[in-house]
Amino acid sequence: MWITAGIIRRASSEEQVKMKEPKDIINRRRFLRGCIRGGFLAGLAGLTGGVTGRAKSQNTVWQIDPEICIACGNCATHCVLEESAVKCVHAYAMCGYCDLCTGYLMPEAKQLDTGAENELCPNGAIKRTFVEDPYYEYTIDESLCIGCGKCVKGCNAFGNGSLFLQVRHDRCLNCNECSIAAACPSGAFKRVDISEPYIPKKVGHA
């Protein structure tokens, strides 16, 4: 048992005088160390081989699957960034251009206009522009959007669902563990390949 041997082992008088070990001499300790090092290296190589066998050469980024997202509002508050990396995105092709837009207006809005008291968005990030009777275009000002998803919820509930949340990759830090993903109640966050970093909503009409 070499642990006990460690106690008994006393340096020989020769060793005490000459403290430096010559480099070309292989003693027991150095040999053992070399063997263990070789073992570690082999282990690391094996681990890497096993793990990278399936590894993608490409990196991955976080993204929200809009089909699973329930627009709970965690995106606005759980991102490590002060202003969340998640923003609302508008798929214009799906939009009904409604006058009474349930993603834009408060549920009991008195008037269908741009009055702040009628707007659902807490930050006034959605711009409503008249196109032609009776259609209105809704555009999201990303610099104002905080990713709370209130408009998404409204649009999903009674509209076409053309508003949805996405991680904007010019802002996202791509944390190893996404804080929002950890707090996501529906498991809508997933890692996607960097070559296709967004999951756009499919255009509904066939």
Added chain:
Amino acid sequence: MKRIGLLIIPAVFFLFLSEPVSGVERFPPPDFESGYELPQTTYAPARRGVYEYIDVAVLLCALSLSSYLVLVKRDRRAIFVLTVFSLLYFGFWRKGCVCAIGATQNIVLAFFDNSYAVPFAVVLFFLLPLVFTLFFGRTFCAAVCPLGAIQDLVVLKPTAVPLWLESALRLLAYLYLGIAVLLAATGSAFIICRYDPFVSFFRLTGNLNILIAGGCLLVIGVFIGRPYCRFLCPYGVILRQLSRVSQWRVKITPDECINCRLCEDSCPFGAINKSTADWPRRDYNKSKTRLAILIILLPVLAVSGAFATAATSGWLSRAHPTVRLADRIYLEQSGNVKDTTDASLAFRGTGKPIDQLYAQAANIQDKTGFGSLVLGAFMGLLVGLKLIKHSVRRHRTDYEADRAGCLACGRCFQYCPREHVRLKKIKEAIQGNK
């Protein structure tokens, strides 16, 4: 043209259904008559993958340079400059993510979960420091790791920590690594990333509690050198073991130790082993008995450790969202709670069978239970081994940097008179006394 249907939508529509109704064509997109063109939705491009490889290249260069500066050049000032560079690049520029410490979890998850593909850059971030440590000692800790760097800069008034306390506190790091591996293996959470104390500083924003914890660690770090590295860092635990068998290592003296004791208190991390005096005979006999008892005690410690952690496995398994969800659904089904949560509503919205959820949760609980048993046994064994280590005395004739604990910062170099001879700052006069 005006859609009357729109106006008779119930005014109470704030009672939203939570089901993810998407792509429902309630209002067909209009045919515009005014020549209006649909705007294109713009998406900001993702950070290109090639940058990840630039990071890996910088890591490789920094590791090589650090090893060269520590082992060959023996220049503390240059090591310091590299430390500052690493802090700026890996810390403040790359926002501390991904780091080698956190990459451990990706590797573990990839090892246990076949469906998880770990990016190659992350594998390299995990692997390179380990390989360098096997050859050159912990030069990664010295000047490359941004978490080490930020602490290294605040070491102003280091005080010595007693050996027993240092050893006991280090158990925390082993426990942290154990739990992190367990939770990563079950796919529950990446706790090393979640509780990274300094990443909030690098991002200049983050969770307030973590920010406070990081601030506290930095304040402690003024008096106790690098507390996170020594007592908490899970990756440091791995590096310690590899550093024990490294091919080359930090030497305090450039050629030979003259036992002048000048370096004795130079290490702020308590990583210098003093040369030992001869051992009295009666101590020797007493230690032999103690060692025998400890070796017999090892299995007992392991089993009691396993029992201790078996009790916590339920708590640990709740780190997995599926287990928490199953718990919640069970409470709702059995009528113990009246309200619902976002998660339970989202789950019910998917229409998946509840039994399937229960089965998944039970599976995760089983795995966590087994893992926590192994972890407990390991921790018990570790306590035993640590006790054994402290009852074994090794004969040492030189002042040496501890193979495992030395962070290769190079602070001790300048304390050695032989170093001054090497740098030709003083003449060989000291040699004459010998």
